[in-house]
Amino acid sequence: MIYFMKNNIVIRRMQDTDPQIFSNEECAQGWHASPQKYDMRISDEKKESLSHLQQNIRIILPAI
Known part of the structure; x- marks a missing residue:
């Protein structure tokens, strides 16, 4: 994910490499x-992103 890009400056999420x-x-x-x-x-x-995604899914999906 790229957070900011202008001219020769790029701020992005760290990659495995x-x-x-x-x-x-x-x-x-x-x-x-x-x-x-x-x-x-x-x-x-990655753990934080997964946790955030799980929280959003709980909010979007109705309780069964």
Whole structure:
């Protein structure tokens, strides 16, 4: 999902390939980065999205 795009700036949801890329770039700058911290963020975001979707479905569908 893209949240914002203008000229050469894009703000989007993280993708499954991003953690390794981010970690590589942080290490190149001298940081001790691990892709697992980003994997956890993606996992948490997916759980939150699923929970939000489930809540919306409950609201839309009548109780049986």
